[in-house]
Amino acid sequence: MTIPTVSGSVAFPKGPGIHQGDGGVGRRVDTKSTSGRIRCALEVPGQPGDGQGRFLVVSANLRTPTGFEEAFDGLYATAFRVALRALGNPTAAEDVAVETLARAFAHWGKIGDQPWREGWVVRVASNLAFDAARARSRFSDTPPEETGREDEDVAARVSLAQELARLPRRQREVLALRHLAGHSEAETAEVLRVSEGSVKTHLHRGLAAMRSRLGVEMGGMTGDVR
Secondary structure, three states, X not given: OOOOOOOOEEEEOOOOOOXXXXXXXXXXXXXXXXXXXXXXXXXXXXOOOOOOOEEOOOOOOOOOOOOHHHHHHHHHHHHHHHHHHHHXXXXXXXXXXXXXXXXXXXXXXXXXXXXXXXXXXXXHHHHHHHHHHHHHHHHOOOOHHHXXXXXXXXXXXXXXXXXXXXXXXXXXXXXXXXXXXXXXXXXXXXXXXXXXXXXXXXXHHHHHHHHHHHOOOOXXXXXXXX
């Protein structure tokens, strides 16, 4: 079953959150409209239990939360940047960014007027990217000798993302905010609502764990060793 909209089709993945159910195929809105991206991410093919997928509907008739469209471009860029640094793949990063903003739409009543809303987006985007990295590792069957240099770079980023995903939650959040989103220690502390001293402690422990496990700095993901 498909939904008639503007153009093309896209397969919706299985997984928790906005995309729920058995998977399925929806219709992607081919438009530069930011709200079009969100409608694309949330439309519903099929009904519960019919094997065609189940997604939350956001249609053109649904009222956009106050401030969402104005904030969309900046938050989408942040989510995309975080995912691209983690995964090294623009297509995968776009998928993460769309899903992140779909979740932001659903939670806008709680996060929309908060000073830490960008940090919320960073946390969601990084967690989704880590999930994608784990899934990629499980299902990849390309022999190492068949990959090129670009593939090796992507593989290295995915490996870093996988190790980040294994860290304790607070260390993972601090590293994501500092090294994927480029936040300062003060900004990270504000987002997480902790002290700068706590940020420094979790940053030190997280970086030490990454060095111990992989023998590399976070610069392997961000291009900037800190």
